[in-house]
Amino acid sequence: MRFRSFGRLAARLLVPLALLLGAAQVFAQDTDNLLPVTEAYKLSTDTNTPGVLKLHWTIAQDYYLYRGRMKFKGGDGITLGEATLPDGEKHHDEYLGDVETYHHNVDASIPYTVAPGTTRLTVSVQYQGCHEVEPKICYPPHTEKLDLPLPAGAAQAAPGAPTQTLGSALSQLGGKSAASPGMDAAPLPAEQAFRFEALARKPNELLLRWTMPRGYYLYRDQTVLHAKNIDGVKLNPQWPEGTSKDDPHFGKVTVYFDQLELPVTIDGDLAGRKQLDVEASFQGCQDGGLCYPLMTRAVSVDLSGGSVSTGQTTAGPAPEMPPATQNSLDVSLWYALLLALGGGLVLNLMPCVLPVLSIKAVGLIESGENPARRRVHALMYTAGVLASFIALGLIIISLKQAWGSQMQNPIVVAVLALIMLAVALSMSGVVQFGTSLGNTGSSLANRSGPIGDFFTGVLAVVVASPCTAPFMGTALAYAFAAPTVNALLVFVALGVGLALPFLAVGFVPAVARLLPRPGAWMETLKQVLAFPMYLAAVWLAWVLANQRGSDAVGLLLVAAVLLAMTLWWFERSRSRGVISRVFVAVLLVLAIAPVYMLAKLPAGTNRAATAEGxxxxxxxxxxxxxxxxxxxxxxxxxxxxxxxxxxxxxxxxxxxxxxxxxxxxxxxxxxxxxxxxxxxxxxxxxxxxxxxxxxxxxxxxxxxxxxxxxxxxxxxxxxxxxxxxxxx
Missing domain, CATH: 3.40.30.10 (Glutaredoxin)
Structure with a gap:
């Protein structure tokens, strides 16, 4: 162990020495054909975007720059955020180990803020590179001092705005703790932190939308709107309810997190105009971090509707809103409900829902010719589906999460896999759910109660959420942009579509008569239908392997074995005493423990680009x-x-x-x-x-x-x- 520690220490000492020796070769070798460092790596700047310094290196042929050797430092009154750099070419350097390098050219984007009274953007830029053919040399670290004019609107903070320094962020933002979500990440450029767009709902009504990453917010009372190049027209915003905040500079204010959708009515004579130029000035902050200077964005809005205009500036052409989503707000509620109903129906045919359908198929067959029993099955299953869709809709609308995003959580995936396994074991006859202590020999029709039907509907919605069926896209897009009541109606329509086949069987005698009569063959069918459930558990284990690796699958298998043991003993303990039932609870806790440990495993690597091309x-x-x-x-x-x-x-x-x-x-x-x-x-x-x-x-x-x-x-x-x- 001592030799290993010594080896690591020696390696740390030798790396700087190796860099110095490599740099010294500049003078020791024939350098007649080598370019001066500023010609080998030509640096140009762009300060046209307020709050963002853009750097561009043009790298000569046979030269390269190290990504990890770039350093940036702001001058007096300048605070720099974390630089955004593209991924470089990965390879192993004999002195530096695993490195990333750039050839030909590279761009860097650095967010910055300025203290009041600062008139120049002063930044020190350090970089280092090498010549990769003979003579193979490395230049010493080179530093360029930039002294640039500030763009309009960025020379100082807006009047009355918080001081623009990271060091004073806590005192600026009302005593936020160091663990605030925004404090852990470097501040984004203003264009990324506050995405602004506008469209016309009607000729005299606009919808303005600000979209912010998690941990950023916008001030309501620092937002000013006006119509450009037209007299006598006034824009009246209809502010939604926001979040109250105690601000040390502005006092008690209202702010908006995540996304603000602001309806705006147009008062005045538009004189037949088909287009309106809107200018919005606003200010926002990173929660627990810095506050941005006053920003101004101008957009041209097509008053005929259906066209989204954006006021943001990005590096390169910005992806515009596609025609399929531009009209999401113009879709009528009835049309969205019809699409949602159709999407819910199609969900019944999706592979992720079919295993759950097998459960209900057996349940409906077991109900036999009893109409009341069929109606209870259908109503309780529908209640479970609708309650789950409403809950899912509320979560998505309030948290702005996307459809199916809960499947990104490995614990959710593992729990679903275990549920699939437990249901499959039940259908295979290992354990019987829904039977009481003295009811083991009851008929098949009495094995499933209303509670079981309800939670089968819940399970159907959970496993259906990763699927995006045809017709659902437009309906869900409408739901995300519509008022809350309309959005919830869309989710209810999705639930009705998913439950509709079972409602038809329960309440339409002609459909019910198509079901086969109960008999001894049903037990065999139930056992056959258990195998899709086993396959669903296998599929979820595969998903978990891609999320957290082989260790996660190992933990899931341990949990599955313990769950099987729990169910086996649960079945044996039906006629035994309290101690046996306590042991069932102990086994269940042991089965849950490996699932809890999944959260501590690191996320797997992005596998999107593993295929060639x-x-x-x-x-x-x-x-x-x-x-x-x-x-x-x-x-x-x-x-x-x-x-x-x-x-x-x-x-x-x-x-x-x-x-x-x-x-x-x-x-x-x-x-x-x-x-x-x-x-x-x-x-x-x-x-x-x-x-x-x-x-x-x-x-x-x-x-x-x-x-x-x-x-x-x-x-x-x-x-x-x-x-x-x-x-x-």
């Missing part, structure tokens, strides 16, 4: 490709998304699709949302999609991205790629 999604890489005029096919997927896997099998994992990518020069970019990813979540929110899958094709010309349906066909994708490759 697939690029992992990052906003920076997408912006880089679009800036270069490259068509891009963006695929947002997840391992627990059944529709995603079906599309991959039929369209995206085929030789024909790969040939089309090559023919059109399109880059296939894939985002893996199996685990939580803030960048993918922001992309989904930008397109107002209810969840994965999401497919967007960005054209070569740099125009708006085209969103494809959730269910793909080969001809549809071929047409989209061909259109994206055209130059306009």
């Amino acid at each position: 697939v690029v992992a999604f990052t906003p920076a890489k997408l912006a880089e490709l679009r800036k270069a005029g490259t068509p891009v096919f963006v695929d947002m997927t997840a391992d627990w998304c059944i529709t995603c896997k079906a599309n991959e099998h039929t369209v995206l994992d085929t030789d024909a699709f790969r040939a089309q990518l090559k023919q059109t020069g399109t880059v296939y970019m894939k985002g893996d949302w199996t685990n939580e990813d803030p960048d993918i979540t922001a992309f989904l929110q930008q397109y107002h999609t209810p969840g994965v899958p999401l497919y967007v094709v960005f054209p070569k010309s740099g125009g708006a991205g085209r969103q494809l349906p959730t269910v793909l066909t080969a001809s549809l994708v071929e047409q989209a790629l061909a259109e994206a490759a055209k130059s306009e």
Whole structure:
């Protein structure tokens, strides 16, 4: 152990020495053909965006820069946030170990804030690179002192705004603790922290929307709206209820977190205008972090409706709202309810719901010819479905979560796998649920009670949520943008659609007569239908392996064995005393313990780009490709998304699709949302999609991205790629 410790210490001491020796080679070797450091790495700057310093290095041929050797320091009155850098080329350096390097060019984006009275943007930029062919040398670390003019609006904080320094953030923001959500992360550039867009609901009514990442908020009373270049027109905002906050500078204020949707009425004569220029000035903060200077965004709104205008500035062409989601607010409530009803019906056919349907199929058959029994089955199952959809809708609306996002939690996945296993063991005859101590020999019709029907409906909704059926996309998009009451009605319609087949069996005698008569064959059928449940548990174990690795599967298997033991002893303890029942509880606790340990396992790596020719999604890489005029096919997927896997099998994992990518020069970019990813979540929110899958094709010309349906066909994708490759 002493020799190992000595070896690690020696390695730490030798790395700086090796860098110095490498730098010394500049003077020891023939340097006639080497470029000066500022010509090998030409640095240019862009300060046009208030609050963001953009740097660009043009790297000469046969030279490269180290990602990890870049350092940035602000001058007097300048506070820098964390620099945003793209991923570099990974390789092993004999002196530095595992490193990332850049060739040809690289861009960096650094958010900054300024103290009052500061008029210049002064920043020290340090970097280091090497010449990779003979003579192979490394330059010493080089520092450039930047002294740049500040853009308009960023020279100082807005009057009365909190001091723009991270060090005073706690006192500025009302005594937030160091564990506040926003304090743990570096502040985002203003364009990313506060995404602003607008559309016309009616010719005299607008909807303005601010979308913020978790931990950011917007001041209500620091927001000013006015119509540009038109006299006599006034914009009247209808402010929704916000969150009350004690602010040390502004006193008691109202703020908005996550997303603000602001209806605005237009008073005045528009004189037949079809377009209105709107300017919004606003201010917001990172909760527990810094506050941004006053921001001003201008948008042109199409008063005919259906067109979303954005006031944000991004690096490269910004993905615009696709036609499929631009009209989400213009869809009528009745049409959205009809689509939701159809989507709920189709959910009955999805593979993720079929195992649960097998439970209800047996239950309905067991009810025999008794109409009252069928109606109880149907009503209790429907009650469970509707209650679950309403609860799910409230969670999604309040937390702004996407459809199926609970499957990103490994504990949820593990619990569902164990539930599937327990139900399958019950259907196989290992254990009987719903029977009392002295009712072991009861008839099949008495084995399932109303409570069992209710929770079967709950389970159906839980396992259905990873699926995005046809017709559901538009309905859910409407629900996310509509008022709360309308949104909940959409979720109720989804529940009615899912439960409708069982309601028909329970209340329509003609449908009920189609069911076979009960008999001895039902026990065999029940045991046969247990196997889809076992397969569902296997599928969930596979999802868990992709989320947390093989250790998670090991813990799940331990929990499964303990659960099987618990159910076995539960069945044996029916006619025994209290001690046997206590032992059942002990075994159940032991079965739960491995599931609890899953939360402590690290998340698995992103597997989206493991296939050849697939690029992992990052906003920076997408912006880089679009800036270069490259068509891009963006695929947002997840391992627990059944529709995603079906599309991959039929369209995206085929030789024909790969040939089309090559023919059109399109880059296939894939985002893996199996685990939580803030960048993918922001992309989904930008397109107002209810969840994965999401497919967007960005054209070569740099125009708006085209969103494809959730269910793909080969001809549809071929047409989209061909259109994206055209130059306009």
